[in-house]
Every structure is written in structure tokens, then in C-alpha cells.
Amino acid sequence: MSDPPVVAFFNNKGGVGKTSLAYHLAWMFAERGHRVLAADLDPQANLSAAFLDEGRLEELWSETGPRGTIAEPLRPLLEGTGGLGQVHVETVAERLGLVVGDLSLSAFEDELSAQWPACLDRRPRAFRITSAMWRVIMEAARKRGDDLILIDVGPNLGALNRSVLVASDHVLIPLAPDLFSLQGLRNLGPTLRRWRVEWKTRFESNPERDLSLPTGNMQPLGYVVLQHGVRLDRPVKAYGRWIAQIPSTYRSAVLGELPDSTPTPAEDPACLAMLKHYHSLIPLGQEARKPIFALKPADGAIGAHQQGVSLAFDDFAKLAERIEGALGVSQPLWAVS
Numbered sequence: 001m002s003d004p005p006v007v008a009f010f011n012n013k014g015g016v017g018k019t020s021l022a023y024h025l026a027w028m029f030a031e032r033g034h035r036v037l038a039a040d041l042d043p044q045a046n047l048s049a050a051f052l053d054e055g056r057l058e059e060l061w062s063e064t065g066p067r068g069t070i071a072e073p074l075r076p077l078l079e080g081t082g083g084l085g086q087v088h089v090e091t092v093a094e095r096l097g098l099v100v101g102d103l104s105l106s107a108f109e110d111e112l113s114a115q116w117p118a119c120l121d122r123r124p125r126a127f128r129i130t131s132a133m134w135r136v137i138m139e140a141a142r143k144r145g146d147d148l149i150l151i152d153v154g155p156n157l158g159a160l161n162r163s164v165l166v167a168s169d170h171v172l173i174p175l176a177p178d179l180f181s182l183q184g185l186r187n188l189g190p191t192l193r194r195w196r197v198e199w200k201t202r203f204e205s206n207p208e209r210d211l212s213l214p215t216g217n218m219q220p221l222g223y224v225v226l227q228h229g230v231r232l233d234r235p236v237k238a239y240g241r242w243i244a245q246i247p248s249t250y251r252s253a254v255l256g257e258l259p260d261s262t263p264t265p266a267e268d269p270a271c272l273a274m275l276k277h278y279h280s281l282i283p284l285g286q287e288a289r290k291p292i293f294a295l296k297p298a299d300g301a302i303g304a305h306q307q308g309v310s311l312a313f314d315d316f317a318k319l320a321e322r323i324e325g326a327l328g329v330s331q332p333l334w335a336v337s
Contacts, residue, residue: 033335
């Protein structure tokens with residue numbers, strides 16, 4: 001059985017709805033019959049906070065015993081006291097598991113930074129540390145029989161995120177329709193392409209042939225435009241200006257191509273979706289700890305909210321279907337009604 005594809009949700013610009021997108025797609029893929037592992041590899045741990053309440057997080061972030069987070073299996077390797085340990089996977093739903101994030105993950109930044117150049121010297125420890133997060137999440141997914149891994153990544157271009165991106169097969173880029181998001185895209189694209197080339201060189205220098213390593217493909221999967229205002233089914237003028245620049249910026253910065261034309265996002269094959277701002281559904285979903293497309297009247301989704309819930313379900317189902325197509329995976333046949 002082949003390993004499940006790993007999709008990282010990444011943007012150099014924070015506040016674009018990255019974590020919310022990862023959260024809702026994890027639920028939607030599970031809804032569509034996939035076995036999904038969501039891995040929170042952002043030290044801010046916002047994805048974990050979306051799935052779990054504070055009481056459960058307090059238990060998992062134990063101060064006196066083993067922590068039920070991504071940091072626990074990494075600790076002995078990074079401290080030089082042993083190899084990788086087993087990671088705890090929190091069961092969120094029947095087909096959805098969570099590798100819980102940890103604020104202490106940022107403390108590994110310096111070690112990861114030091115080991116990156118050491119890979120070129122063919123030092124075994126450098127490869128073991130650089131590939132550690134990939135090996136942890138992949139082992140968890142194999143044991144659970146997951147067929148899709150979604151990773152939430154913090155909004156920076158440091159050594160920690162480089163290690164996380166090396167663990168990914170595909171990169172999905174959430175964007176907001178503003179200048180800052182476009183600038184983040186211009187920073188992110190060349191960095192991704194450089195990391196891909198640098199890891200390929202290191203991958204071929206691995207001195208331990210029995211050590212499994214990620215291929216570090218980091219292939220751009222496409223982009224999703226989030227939280228734009230809509231009037232009469234069109235983005236409001238203030239946002240439309242920035243949305244119009246996204247296709248050419250994505251193609252030049254991320255794909256390294258010179259666009260011979262400038263399609264609109266609706267015509268751009270790299271645009272996976274343009275999701276509307278769901279306004280008051282978001283706080284209802286946060287309160288109920290549910291994706292917005294699963295809200296019920298008992299959760300406060302009454303009247304016009306119910307129409308919004310239905311529209312959100314259709315939006316995320318279509319997006320999930322497009323991602324399945326891009327990944328070359330199918331919705332499990334038994335889940336197709």
C-alpha cells in the first residue's frame with residue numbers, strides 16, 4: 001500500500017484563514033469517506049484549539065508527564081537521548097484523527113537550522129532530525145490506515161517550516177484578497193522552489209539507505225481565495241483589485257513561469273476555490289466545535305443561517321472534490337450515495 005499524500009496549508013502571510021481552511025477540509029474529507037490525519041505543526045497550535053476544548057488541551061499539554069503532542073516523540077531525538085517515540089493521535093471522529101500541536105515546537109528551530117547544512121556533510125543525525133516530523137506523522141498514518149494527511153503550517157519561512165514543508169508532497173496556498181497576501185505569495189514562491197532543490201541535493205546525500213526520507217516534492221496544489229466580500233455574486237470593488245492580480249502573481253512567484261496571459265481566478269486552473277466570508281456562521285461553529293457546514297438549529301443555525309450552512313456544505317464539497325482530482329485520489333466508493 002502506498003503512503004498517503006501529505007498536503008501542507010501554507011502562506012507566508014498570517015491571518016488569511018489558513019487554519020480554518022485546514023479544519024473544514026479535514027472534516028469534509030472525513031465526511032466524504034476518507035480516513036484523515038490532521039497534523040498541527042504550527043507552534044501557535046490554533047488547529048488543535050479548533051478541534052479540542054481547553055480542558056482536553058490542558059491534559060495533553062501535561063507539565064508533569066508525557067505530553068500527548070507532536071513534541072513528545074521528537075523530544076528524545078532532539079535532546080540526543082534516543083530515537084523517535086510514538087505519537088499520540090487524538091480521535092476527533094470515526095475517520096478523523098489529530099496530531100496535537102505544541103507551543104514548545106518553536107524551541108526546535110535552532111536545532112533544525114543547524115542540521116540543514118550538516119546534511120551536506122552526510123551526517124546521519126542531520127537527516128534523522130530533518131526528517132523527524134515526516135517519519136512521526138507517516139508512522140501514525142500507516143498504523144491508522146489513513147489515506148490523506150493534512151498539515152497546518154505556521155506563517156513564516158524559518159527552519160521549522162522548512163522541515164515541515166520537506167515532509168509535504170503538495171502545498172495548498174490560502175490567500176486573502178489584499179496587498180499583504182500578494183506580497184507573502186511573492187516571498188513564499190521562490191523559497192518553496194529553493195527548498196525543493198536544496199532538499200533534492202541532500203536527499204541524494206543520505207548516508208543511511210535504511211533511513212526512510214520524505215521526497216520533499218512540495219508541489220504547488222493551487223490556491224484558495226478566502227474571506228472576500230460579495231455583492232450581487234461579485235467581489236466588492238476594493239477586493240476585486242487584488243483578486244485580479246493573484247493568477248499572474250501565483251504563476252510567476254510560485255510556478256516560476258512567465259504568464260503569457262492573465263486569466264481571472266475563475267478561469268485560472270490553479271484557483272481551487274473562491275470562498276465567501278461566512279460571517280456569523282464562524283462564531284457559531286467555534287462555539288459548537290463543528291465545521292460550519294455541519295451546524296444544526298440546536299447550534300443556533302436557524303432561519304437564514306440554515307441556507308448559509310447548505311451553501312457552505314456545497315462550497316467545501318466542491319473544493320474537496322477538486323483537491324481529490326488534483327491529488328489523483330477518489331472519494332471512497334462506499335461513501336458515494
